[in-house]
Amino acid sequence: xxxxxxxxDMTKAEIIERVYESLGGHSKKESADIVExxxxxxxxxxxxxxxxxxxxxxxxxxxQKKERTGRNPQTGDEIRIAPRKVLTFKPSQVLKSAINxxx
Amino acid sequence: xxxxxxxxxxxxxxxxxxxxxxxxIAQRDGFNLKKAEIVVNTICDSMREALxxxxxxxxxxxxxxxxxxxxxxxxxxxxxxxxxxxxxxxxPFYKPGKELRERINGSRKN
Numbered sequence: 001x002x003x004x005x006x007x008x009d010m011t012k013a014e015i016i017e018r019v020y021e022s023l024g025g026h027s028k029k030e031s032a033d034i035v036e037x038x039x040x041x042x043x044x045x046x047x048x049x050x051x052x053x054x055x056x057x058x059x060x061x062x063x064q065k066k067e068r069t070g071r072n073p074q075t076g077d078e079i080r081i082a083p084r085k086v087l088t089f090k091p092s093q094v095l096k097s098a099i100n101x102x103x
Numbered sequence: 104x105x106x107x108x109x110x111x112x113x114x115x116x117x118x119x120x121x122x123x124x125x126x127x128i129a130q131r132d133g134f135n136l137k138k139a140e141i142v143v144n145t146i147c148d149s150m151r152e153a154l155x156x157x158x159x160x161x162x163x164x165x166x167x168x169x170x171x172x173x174x175x176x177x178x179x180x181x182x183x184x185x186x187x188x189x190x191x192x193x194x195p196f197y198k199p200g201k202e203l204r205e206r207i208n209g210s211r212k213n
Contacts, residue, residue: 008158010153012161015145018148019146022141022145023138023142023145034128037131037132038142038146041124041127041128043203043206046203050117050118051117051119052118053120054120058197060197085207087199087204088197089168089196091194096195099154099170099193
């Protein structure tokens with residue numbers, strides 16, 4: 001079930017454009033590389049199991065889920081759900097208020 | 104409670120703040136701190152502004168953010184049993200991208 005970016009969505013390309021404008025004196029390519037670097041650094045940090053805390057935006061936390069037994073909802077068969085890590089995002093109060101104040 | 108011997112810059116602390124992210128970006132890309140700060144802040148501000156307008160944010164390989172709306176409901180304060188009215192609200196929801204989910208789980212191939 002792929003979700004495709006619609007015309008109203010903000011994508012990486014749009015963020016790169018904004019960074020290009022706010023940096024000034026750097027090429028589009030350099031702006032794209034630095035944005036890529038930011039997301040790559042965040043991904044590497046989360047991959048190591050570390051938390052990312054962005055004040056004014058939110059925290060990304062990797063949580064360890066234990067093995068459990070589930071059921072296939074179609075057949076009712078018992079299935080083993082392997083232990084795995086999940087990434088959760090906890091929005092900051094600033095982000096939550098920003099979303100609720102503007103309509 | 105912080106454990107004994109807690110050091111703010113200790114690698115074993117297992118977290119990275121925005122300020123530390125800015126430092127890492129400056130080191131990795133040879134940008135000065137000021138520029139790295141502009142980049143990180145612009146990324147956060149762009150995403151926040153989009154969500155504020157009710158738009159989705161889609162960062163391929165990292166994940167997507169969207170705003171979900173929750174209806175108002177009557178609840179109870181679990182401590183006092185008092186009835187409280189919870190107003191309708193919107194909240195951001197993040198779904199990690201496939202690449203990131205796999206990397207967090209040790210890039211298992213399914």
